[in-house]
Structures are given as C-alpha cells and as structure tokens.
Amino acid sequence: MEFAARYQPAGDGEQVGGDFYDVHPLPSGTGGGSLVVLGDVCGKGMAAAVLTGKVRTTLQALLPLIDDHLRVLTMLNNALINSHHDRFVTLVLASAVPVAEGVRLSVTCAGHPPPLIVRRDGTVTMAETGGTLIGMLPEIRATTAEVLLAPGDTCLLYTDGATESHGGPLGREMFGEERLQRTLSACAGMPAEAVVEHVHMVVSRWVGAREHDDTALVAVTAPLHPRNLRTEETRDA
Amino acid sequence: MRDPGVYAEQLWAALKAGDETRAATAVLDAVEGGVSSEAVLLDVIAATQTRVGTEWAANRLTVVQEHAITALNDRMIDVLSAHRPRCAPHRLRVVVACVDGEWHAMPARMLTEMLSQHGFDVEYLGAQLPTPRLISHIHRTGPELVALSGSLSTRLPAAHAAITACQTAGVPVLVGGAAFGADGRYAYRVGADLWAPDARSAISLLTSGTPLPSPAGSSTGLGHLSDQEYTMVARSTAGLVGSVFAAVERLFPAGYSALDRERFADELVHLVEFLGAALYVDDAGLFTDFVSWTAEVMSAREISAELLDETVGALTDQLRDFPRARGFLDGARRQLVGL
Structure with missing residues (x-):
C-alpha cells in the first residue's frame, strides 16, 4: 500500500500550526499494517502547539491498544480533559492493513470530517464514521467504519483547511465539500502521491494569494499495479 | 548501446498505463543497456516529462493524468539514483528550490540529480516552498549557491523577491526553467546572477572553473x-x-x-x-x-x-x-x- 501526505501551515512565517498527521507501524501481530493519525487542534500559537505535541505522543504511547479505536480515543480524552480545559482536538484514526484483495481500513472519526474514499471508477463516498471531539466532554462516543480499498482505490484524510478555504476566481466563494469530492473523483486510480499533490494544487490555486488556514492531507492507496521487489522503496509501507 | 529514445518510448508507454514496475524496468534496462546515468536522466526520464506537457496542451492528457504520470516519473529519478555509481561530493554546496508558488517540481528534481551525479553537495527543497522558509534555510545551512527553478512566468515577481532575499543573505542565485524565457531574458530582469537554459548547461557553467559571481544585490531593469x-x-x-x-x-x-x-x-x-x-x-x-x-x-x-x-x-x-x-x-x- 502507498501513503502520501501534504501539509501547508497557515501564513508563510508560522512554523507550527494546529493541524498534524503521523503514520505509525501497527504493533506486531496485526498483519504488518500502519496507523494513520490526522487531526486538528483548535486555536493557534504556542498553547495549540503544546497540545498538538501531547496528542501525538499520547497516541503513540497507546499504539499497543490500537485494535480498539474507541478505547484509545477514550483514554486520550481522559488525558486531555484533566489538563486542558479550554482546548479540544478533532481527529481521524485509520488502521490500514495490506490484504490479498487490497487494503483493509478501520477508520474512526472524533469530531472530524469523515475521510473520503475514491474508487477506481471515480465514485466518491464518505467513510461512515462519526464521533465526539476529544478533550471537551467527560464521555465520548465514536463509530468505526470498515472499508476495503481495492486496487486503484484511495482514502483521503483531510482537515477542514481544505474545504473551508475561501477564494476561487472571483475571490469570495468557499471551496466546500462538493468541490473537494469532485476534485478527488478525477483522481481515481492515481498513485497516492499524485492524489495529494493534485488536491493540494487545486486548493492552493483556489486560495491564491489570500490568507489560508492550516491544511493537512493524507492519502492511503491500494496501488493499481503491485510492485515487484526490484523497485521497492523505503518511502512506502 | 541502444538509442535512449527506445527506452524513452518504453517508459512513456508504462507511465501512461500507470504501471510503476514496467516504468522502473524501462529505466533499469537503459542503465543495464549501457546508457550513461546522465543520458538516462535527460534523454529518457526528462524527454518523457517534456512529452507530458505537449500531450497535455494537445488535449490528449488531462491535468490529472499529468499529475499521475509526473508522480511516477519522479520516482523513476529515485530508481535511477539508487542504481547508479555513487560519487562523493567534492564540488560546491548548492541548495535547489522552486520559486514560491511553483508547482512543477520535476525540473528542479532533475537538476538536483544532475548536480549530484557531477559531485556537487546538493540539497533539494522541493516545490511549494514559501520564500521565508527558503531564506531561513540558507541562513541556517550557508550554501555557496542557490539554484532556483521556475516554470510559470506568472511567478516572476515571486522569483524576484526570492532572488533579492538570497543575495541579501550573501548567496548568489542561478535560475533556470521556462519561466525565465527561452533565452533567459527575464532571468536578468529579476536580478539573477546566473542563468542556464537547461540542466546540461547548468552543469557546464558550474564546472567551467569560472568563479561564482558575488551576489548582485538588486536588479536594475525594473524602473x-x-x-x-x-x-x-x-x-x-x-x-x-x-x-x-x-x-x-x-x-x-x-x-x-x-x-x-x-x-x-x-x-x-x-x-x-x-x-x-x-x-x-x-x-x-x-x-x-x-x-x-x-x-x-x-x-x-x-x-x-x-x-x-x-x-x-x-x-x-x-x-x-x-x-x-x-x-x-x-x-x-x-x-x-x-x-
């Protein structure tokens, strides 16, 4: 399977934004897969950066339990609720395991826009997962979607910087969910790297020289043509 | 040795089919067939990339296919790089970057590989790099030259800003790419110290033994x-x-x-x-x-x-x-x- 990501921080000088992503190897015994984490911490600046760091390290520490997304999210929620009263995070967890038919994904959203799945024929659907954002309420709930990516299918995780950016040729319109789906539909069957590059380019052109929000994109793709060992590269799982 | 054009055809067919394994086979066949690393880069990989642009303009490729093919072709540089003889850096330290807002990363990527093949100590920063990041990077790492690539002339004002900022940091700038005009006329207009029409010329310019110019300061032709x-x-x-x-x-x-x-x-x-x-x-x-x-x-x-x-x-x-x-x-x- 392939992974590719793009991250565009808000503003040119800003080094740390509230969006983040990580790819971790799943604990052994889970079929050689990876966990993709993509999230958005509310707010900007130092306090948001500190919380981002905390969320990322906590999730990494909880990797041995990642079989159960809801349990991990609950533990993360408990860790945040006691120390950060005024900030929260929305995130997506996606466990990806290569299987004979492609890539098996377990996807769980916590207050975050559900990832989009583009099939090889161009059909775009939203992963059927939803849940409470993390760090606000004492109890959270979340449902996990099980998705099989066949060769040529891609799952795109994104932050709302992509959909909520304003601009366009006339300068005033929001990019929006529908436009993102349309953009993604055109990316059917492409390698992960090309999908994130294309989406990033379309969104950036939409924003133009105007102020933009943080944007993070991660694509998980079941390649159309499996590779042989001769071309294996370290950047792919 | 077969004509590199044969391998370019083989690569083009594989890229259009989205088949990375076949594409890599074309590149490795060329290497094994005795084509030099430089010729594989320029006459096989780059030649195929040029074709992407012309096919797109003729409406035989969509923008999306252009991205898909380019992403695969970019990996072909990795394949070549992994299979060619190593060369210890013994020349200038060069940072290669694209003009802020530039999407086309391939020319910069090719130049990076060429410089590396010729023993330059080169660092590639990629496309979509905001100019302030480029500047803070060169302040931190102190390269002897910045090579700036641009394909879209609409980014010339951004190129001018980047060139001026690099020069202020004491580093001369070499520019190249379609953005600067076929004869490089816009390169000097926006204050570049050096211009090269393509990667081969850039290498001969930088290996000619002529010392690098001292950074020019600001351009004069923009009254x-x-x-x-x-x-x-x-x-x-x-x-x-x-x-x-x-x-x-x-x-x-x-x-x-x-x-x-x-x-x-x-x-x-x-x-x-x-x-x-x-x-x-x-x-x-x-x-x-x-x-x-x-x-x-x-x-x-x-x-x-x-x-x-x-x-x-x-x-x-x-x-x-x-x-x-x-x-x-x-x-x-x-x-x-x-x-």
Missing part, C-alpha cells in the same frame, strides 16, 4: 514598476476576472455547465496573472506568447476564437487607464487575428 500598473492589476485580479466574465458570458456555448463556467473563470485568472507578469518585467512578448498558446489549447478544446478575442477585448476595456497594459492587450489581439 517601469513605478507606474504602479503591475501593482494595480495584481491587486484587483478577482475584480477584473468578475467584470470580464460578466462581459463575455453571453458568448458561452449552449450547454456550458457550472463546471465549465468555473474552468473558464480559472482561465481568466491565468490570463490576468500573465498580464501582471508581463507588466512586471515589461515584456509584451510574455503576454502575447501566453495568449497564442491559450488560443492553441482552446482550439484543441473546442472553445471559439471569438470568445478568446472578446475576453481580451473586455479586459482591455477594464484597463483603459493603464497605457502599458493596454499596449500589451492590443498587441495580443492583433496576434490573435493573425492566427
């Missing part, structure tokens, strides 16, 4: 900017696009969908951006070339010449009070009539 025409056009792009769109809407073919309209508006943005770039470097040819190219691309996409002519006309109406802009627009219209 015309005091008329503020560039600033006004760049600042009011959205407004201009809106007015022109409204003026030519009646000419849209029947059955023009909302998506078609959006694409057309997007083309208008390009048109205004190219006009801005032409005003920036004060070169009518830059704008005329873009309009002629658009005319060719549009006819490949079955959009009427009348629509393009009216569009340029409507933009002229909006910019009545800007003599330089009006001159460029009138020139472009005359050119369209001649096509």
Whole structure:
C-alpha cells in the first residue's frame, strides 16, 4: 500500500500550526499494517502547539491498544480533559492493513470530517464514521467504519483547511465539500502521491494569494499495479 | 548501446498505463543497456516529462493524468539514483528550490540529480516552498549557491523577491526553467546572477572553473514598476476576472455547465496573472506568447476564437487607464487575428 501526505501551515512565517498527521507501524501481530493519525487542534500559537505535541505522543504511547479505536480515543480524552480545559482536538484514526484483495481500513472519526474514499471508477463516498471531539466532554462516543480499498482505490484524510478555504476566481466563494469530492473523483486510480499533490494544487490555486488556514492531507492507496521487489522503496509501507 | 529514445518510448508507454514496475524496468534496462546515468536522466526520464506537457496542451492528457504520470516519473529519478555509481561530493554546496508558488517540481528534481551525479553537495527543497522558509534555510545551512527553478512566468515577481532575499543573505542565485524565457531574458530582469537554459548547461557553467559571481544585490531593469500598473492589476485580479466574465458570458456555448463556467473563470485568472507578469518585467512578448498558446489549447478544446478575442477585448476595456497594459492587450489581439 502507498501513503502520501501534504501539509501547508497557515501564513508563510508560522512554523507550527494546529493541524498534524503521523503514520505509525501497527504493533506486531496485526498483519504488518500502519496507523494513520490526522487531526486538528483548535486555536493557534504556542498553547495549540503544546497540545498538538501531547496528542501525538499520547497516541503513540497507546499504539499497543490500537485494535480498539474507541478505547484509545477514550483514554486520550481522559488525558486531555484533566489538563486542558479550554482546548479540544478533532481527529481521524485509520488502521490500514495490506490484504490479498487490497487494503483493509478501520477508520474512526472524533469530531472530524469523515475521510473520503475514491474508487477506481471515480465514485466518491464518505467513510461512515462519526464521533465526539476529544478533550471537551467527560464521555465520548465514536463509530468505526470498515472499508476495503481495492486496487486503484484511495482514502483521503483531510482537515477542514481544505474545504473551508475561501477564494476561487472571483475571490469570495468557499471551496466546500462538493468541490473537494469532485476534485478527488478525477483522481481515481492515481498513485497516492499524485492524489495529494493534485488536491493540494487545486486548493492552493483556489486560495491564491489570500490568507489560508492550516491544511493537512493524507492519502492511503491500494496501488493499481503491485510492485515487484526490484523497485521497492523505503518511502512506502 | 541502444538509442535512449527506445527506452524513452518504453517508459512513456508504462507511465501512461500507470504501471510503476514496467516504468522502473524501462529505466533499469537503459542503465543495464549501457546508457550513461546522465543520458538516462535527460534523454529518457526528462524527454518523457517534456512529452507530458505537449500531450497535455494537445488535449490528449488531462491535468490529472499529468499529475499521475509526473508522480511516477519522479520516482523513476529515485530508481535511477539508487542504481547508479555513487560519487562523493567534492564540488560546491548548492541548495535547489522552486520559486514560491511553483508547482512543477520535476525540473528542479532533475537538476538536483544532475548536480549530484557531477559531485556537487546538493540539497533539494522541493516545490511549494514559501520564500521565508527558503531564506531561513540558507541562513541556517550557508550554501555557496542557490539554484532556483521556475516554470510559470506568472511567478516572476515571486522569483524576484526570492532572488533579492538570497543575495541579501550573501548567496548568489542561478535560475533556470521556462519561466525565465527561452533565452533567459527575464532571468536578468529579476536580478539573477546566473542563468542556464537547461540542466546540461547548468552543469557546464558550474564546472567551467569560472568563479561564482558575488551576489548582485538588486536588479536594475525594473524602473517601469513605478507606474504602479503591475501593482494595480495584481491587486484587483478577482475584480477584473468578475467584470470580464460578466462581459463575455453571453458568448458561452449552449450547454456550458457550472463546471465549465468555473474552468473558464480559472482561465481568466491565468490570463490576468500573465498580464501582471508581463507588466512586471515589461515584456509584451510574455503576454502575447501566453495568449497564442491559450488560443492553441482552446482550439484543441473546442472553445471559439471569438470568445478568446472578446475576453481580451473586455479586459482591455477594464484597463483603459493603464497605457502599458493596454499596449500589451492590443498587441495580443492583433496576434490573435493573425492566427
């Protein structure tokens, strides 16, 4: 399977934004897969950066339990609720395991826009997962979607910087969910790297020289043509 | 040794099919067939990349296919790089980057590989790099040269800003790529210290033994900017696009969908951006070339010449009070009539 990501921080000088992503190897015994984490911490600046760091390290520490997304999210929620009263995070967890038919994904959203799945024929659907954002309420709930990516299918995780950016040729319109789906539909069957590059380019052109929000994109793709060992590269799982 | 063109054909077929394994086989076959690393890079990989651009312009590839093929071809540089003899760095330390806002990373990627093959100590920073990041990077790492790649002339003002900032940091700048004109005329206009038409020339320039120039400071050929025409056009792009769109809407073919309209508006943005770039470097040819190219691309996409002519006309109406802009627009219209 392939992974590719793009991250565009808000503003040119800003080094740390509230969006983040990580790819971790799943604990052994889970079929050689990876966990993709993509999230958005509310707010900007130092306090948001500190919380981002905390969320990322906590999730990494909880990797041995990642079989159960809801349990991990609950533990993360408990860790945040006691120390950060005024900030929260929305995130997506996606466990990806290569299987004979492609890539098996377990996807769980916590207050975050559900990832989009583009099939090889161009059909775009939203992963059927939803849940409470993390760090606000004492109890959270979340449902996990099980998705099989066949060769040529891609799952795109994104932050709302992509959909909520304003601009366009006339300068005033929001990019929006529908436009993102349309953009993604055109990316059917492409390698992960090309999908994130294309989406990033379309969104950036939409924003133009105007102020933009943080944007993070991660694509998980079941390649159309499996590779042989001769071309294996370290950047792919 | 077989002609590299044979391997280029093999690579092109594999890339079009989206088949990475076959593409890598083409590259490795070339290496094993005795083609030099440099020729594999330039006459197989780069030659195929050039074809992506021409096929797109002729409407035989979509933008999306262009991205898909480019992403695979980019990996072919990794494949080549992993299978060629290593060369310990013994020449200049060079940072390679793209102009801020530039999407086309491949030329910079190719130059990086070429420099590396020739023993330069090279670092590649990729596309979509904001200029402030580039500058903080060179302050931190102190390279002896910055090589800046640009494909889109609309980014010339951004290139000028980056060049000036690098020079202020004490580092001379080599530029290259289609953005700077086929003869490099825009390169010196925006203050570059060195210009090379392609990767091969860049290598011969840098290995000729001539010492690097000291960074020039700021460019001198931009006095015309005091008329503020560039600033006004760049600042009011959205407004201009809106007015022109409204003026030519009646000419849209029947059955023009909302998506078609959006694409057309997007083309208008390009048109205004190219006009801005032409005003920036004060070169009518830059704008005329873009309009002629658009005319060719549009006819490949079955959009009427009348629509393009009216569009340029409507933009002229909006910019009545800007003599330089009006001159460029009138020139472009005359050119369209001649096509």
